[in-house]
Amino acid sequence: MKKSTSGLLAAVLIVVLGVLVYYTYEPVIEDVNLGLDLQGGLHVVLEAQEIEGQELQEDTITKSIGILRQRVDGLGVTEPNLYPQGDDRIVIELAGVDDPEEAVNILINTAQLEFWDEDGNVLLTGEHLTDARAAMQQGYNVAEVQLTFDDKGTELFAEATAANINQPLPIAIDEEVISSPIVNSVITDGRAVITGNFTADEAQELAVLLRSGALPVSFEILQKRTVGPTLGAESLESSLIAGLVGLIAVLIFMLGYYRLPGLIANLSLVVYILIVIAVMNSIGAVLTLPGILGLVLSIGMAVDANIIIYERLREELRHGKSLKAAIEAGYKRALSTILDANITTLIAALVLMYFGTGPIQGFAVTLTIGIITSLVVVLTFTRALLYLSGNISQNKKLYGV
Amino acid sequence: MQIIQRRKIYYIISLIILVPSIISLMFQGLNLGIDFQGGTLLQVRVEAEETTSADVRAALHDLELGIEYNVQQSDNDFFIRTTELTQQDTEAIISGLDTALGGVELLETEMVGGIISSELARDAILALIIASVLMLLYITIRFELYFGIAAILAILHNVILVLGVFSIFQLEAGMPFIAAMLTVIGYSINDTIVVFDRIRENISMERREDTITMLNRSIMQTIVRSLNTVLTTSVVLFAVLLLGGVTLEIIAIAMLVGFIVGAYSSLFIATPLWHDLSNKFKTKRV
Numbered sequence: 001m002k003k004s005t006s007g008l009l010a011a012v013l014i015v016v017l018g019v020l021v022y023y024t025y026e027p028v029i030e031d032v033n034l035g036l037d038l039q040g041g042l043h044v045v046l047e048a049q050e051i052e053g054q055e056l057q058e059d060t061i062t063k064s065i066g067i068l069r070q071r072v073d074g075l076g077v078t079e080p081n082l083y084p085q086g087d088d089r090i091v092i093e094l095a096g097v098d099d100p101e102e103a104v105n106i107l108i109n110t111a112q113l114e115f116w117d118e119d120g121n122v123l124l125t126g127e128h129l130t131d132a133r134a135a136m137q138q139g140y141n142v143a144e145v146q147l148t149f150d151d152k153g154t155e156l157f158a159e160a161t162a163a164n165i166n167q168p169l170p171i172a173i174d175e176e177v178i179s180s181p182i183v184n185s186v187i188t189d190g191r192a193v194i195t196g197n198f199t200a201d202e203a204q205e206l207a208v209l210l211r212s213g214a215l216p217v218s219f220e221i222l223q224k225r226t227v228g229p230t231l232g233a234e235s236l237e238s239s240l241i242a243g244l245v246g247l248i249a250v251l252i253f254m255l256g257y258y259r260l261p262g263l264i265a266n267l268s269l270v271v272y273i274l275i276v277i278a279v280m281n282s283i284g285a286v287l288t289l290p291g292i293l294g295l296v297l298s299i300g301m302a303v304d305a306n307i308i309i310y311e312r313l314r315e316e317l318r319h320g321k322s323l324k325a326a327i328e329a330g331y332k333r334a335l336s337t338i339l340d341a342n343i344t345t346l347i348a349a350l351v352l353m354y355f356g357t358g359p360i361q362g363f364a365v366t367l368t369i370g371i372i373t374s375l376v377v378v379l380t381f382t383r384a385l386l387y388l389s390g391n392i393s394q395n396k397k398l399y400g401v
Numbered sequence: 402m403q404i405i406q407r408r409k410i411y412y413i414i415s416l417i418i419l420v421p422s423i424i425s426l427m428f429q430g431l432n433l434g435i436d437f438q439g440g441t442l443l444q445v446r447v448e449a450e451e452t453t454s455a456d457v458r459a460a461l462h463d464l465e466l467g468i469e470y471n472v473q474q475s476d477n478d479f480f481i482r483t484t485e486l487t488q489q490d491t492e493a494i495i496s497g498l499d500t501a502l503g504g505v506e507l508l509e510t511e512m513v514g515g516i517i518s519s520e521l522a523r524d525a526i527l528a529l530i531i532a533s534v535l536m537l538l539y540i541t542i543r544f545e546l547y548f549g550i551a552a553i554l555a556i557l558h559n560v561i562l563v564l565g566v567f568s569i570f571q572l573e574a575g576m577p578f579i580a581a582m583l584t585v586i587g588y589s590i591n592d593t594i595v596v597f598d599r600i601r602e603n604i605s606m607e608r609r610e611d612t613i614t615m616l617n618r619s620i621m622q623t624i625v626r627s628l629n630t631v632l633t634t635s636v637v638l639f640a641v642l643l644l645g646g647v648t649l650e651i652i653a654i655a656m657l658v659g660f661i662v663g664a665y666s667s668l669f670i671a672t673p674l675w676h677d678l679s680n681k682f683k684t685k686r687v
Contacts, residue, residue: 037648045517047516101488101491101492101495101510104488105492108488221514222514222516222517223512223513223514223517224510224511224512224513225509226507227508227509228507228508228509230508231508235646238644238645238646239641239645241644242640242644242645242646242649243637245644246636246637246638246640246641247637249633249636249637249640250633250636250637253629253632253633253636254633257629289648289649290577290580290652293580293649293652296638296641297584297588297634299637300630300634301591303630303634304626304630304633304634307626307629307630308595308626311623311626311629315622333602337594337599341591341594341595342591343539344536344539344540344587344590344591345587345588345590345591347532347539347587348532348536348583348584348586348587348590351528351532351535351583352528352580352583354528355524355527355531356528356580357521357576358576359576359577359580360525360528360577360579360580363580364580367584
């Protein structure tokens with residue numbers, strides 16, 4: 001290739017790259033799925049508690065997940081993550097929850113609705129509910145929950161009211177009486193109203209719980225992490241600033257120390273970061289705080305790959321090789337080192353991804369994506385630019401020698 | 402530079418810093434986080450300026466929940482560590498503190514039950530062992546056994562030093578710390594391999610020079626790269642340490658110590674070790 005065509009090619013490449021980065025930067029950043037530690041949310045591991053009368057059936061966990069999912073939908077969370085773990089555990093991950101502690105309370109509530117007679121005998125349960133809605137009592141500033149029963153429930157409710165005229169009919173949730181209305185007449189339309197001492201929000205919560213139904217068994221919290229939105233936003237900001245400051249320092253160092261190859265390294269680095277984030281978005285990976293650290297580390301590895309190449313390149317130049325020969329030899333010799341170094345780290349990252357949980361997994365995922373991307377960028381983009389630069393200028397000073 | 406000739410000096414330097422680490426690990430142990438011990442950690446922000454951890458402790462004491470707690474302060478944020486709490490107790494603490502201290506925001510809660518914590522500890526140790534074995538295997542296949550052994554010894558050296566720093570200063574060792582530890586291991590191997598790769602290449606060139614000269618030359622050929630890489634990663638980690646907030650602080654410290662020690666050990670410990678190992682065992686065969 002002639003010098004002038006190479007120069008032109010490089011200029012075109014840099015312009016195209018700049019435009020590409022400019023236009024892809026925003027959509028790529030906007031698509032990032034933030035983890036619960038960066039936008040607030042919760043991670044809970046529940047374990048089913050077997051007691052007499054509530055044994056674990058084959059479908060208990062699946063059923064419970066269905067019920068919990070409805071409750072989560074009632075909370076208005078987008079993209080909830082619920083899955084079974086082992087035989088008797090459920091993992092719930094929700095991001096973007098304003099009050100995660102309250103959400104946990106709603107989730108672990110068994111919400112067993114029962115109508116009792118005066119002696120505490122169960123006359124009717126929430127099993128027969130078809131709907132539950134929160135409403136404000138007409139004309140008063142009192143919240144209530146309106147219940148609708150199915151056919152069987154309507155029948156049972158009519159019997160229950162008939163047997164308890166002018167007597168209280170306590171309504172209990174999880175064995176705690178929340179309202180105890182006096183029955184005035186037999187109710188045959190299958191509708192009931194719970195008025196208790198609750199606010200509009202509490203009525204809304206109760207309606208969600210009753211609508212989703214009672215959990216077949218009660219659950220205990222084995223592990224819980226909740227992050228409020230304030231801390232999430234602060235963590236996101238401080239880690240981004242830290243990452244950016246660190247990155248800029250690295251870019252300046254590379255340019256100052258390695259000159260032209262440093263510029264190539266910096267261009268590669270920008271391309272590299274964009275690709276990593278785009279890959280994470282496309283496979284739906286979530287960016288967590290430890291994930292950012294994994295990203296930072298993989299940037300370090302990417303820079304290291306460049307440093308290995310350029311140190312080798314300088315050595316070849318000092319041996320008196322021509323620039324083109326030095327680039328070729330330097331790149332080739334550095335490659336096996338880079339491969340070995342990255343593969344060993346990749347082994348560690350993959351083991352972590354497999355055995356790690358929660359924060360560690362987030363870290364391992366970004367590190368793995370980072371290492372693979374770094375290798376691809378070094379093998380294609382960096383290499384192409386380096387060979388191209390060898391064609392443009394034969395001035396060894398540009399290579400720091 | 403006569404690095405290999407002076408290897409005894411480097412061995413002694415390493416021993417001098419290894420011994421207090423090991424003593425501290427034996428007698429003081431690690432300050433395990435709730436991940437590995439079970440318990441609850443609450444992070445709250447108190448609105449009123451000039452609230453001290455003594456105030457928080459007093460407010461907790463007045464709640465009479467009958468639990469033990471440890472309170473640490475960072476500006477207006479307080480970290481309360483206790484035993485496993487139920488949802489009710491957590492709520493009682495938050496509303497109790499809110500009344501007593503005049504406005505409290507719950508920033509974060511973390512609760513790990515006893516069963517989970519022992520599972521996490523088991524998984525973490527398992528991951529460490531499996532990763533180490535696989536990496537040793539890889540190096541043995543790509544290089545030879547003595548390179549592998551020297552690399553693992555150097556890594557052990559680094560791991561003990563980082564653990565030592567965490568033990569001496571009683572920094573909290575939880576799940577993030579394990580991730581940092583594994584990174585240190587991966588990175589140390591990475592560093593050692595760059596040097597060993599060069600040694601292997603120099604061996605194959607079969608110049609007329611003795612092994613010691615060849616090893617010194619290999620170290621000098623890779624030392625600039627080692628320094629530059631440590632410099633760039635340290636800069637990023639320093640930025641994380643200073644600006645990244647409390648959560649990332651612990652990880653950044655572990656990595657910073659590990660990376661610097663890692664670069665040192667791959668040049669001044671791993672290479673001399675390989676020299677001694679291969680000398681001792683290979684000459685006997687001849």
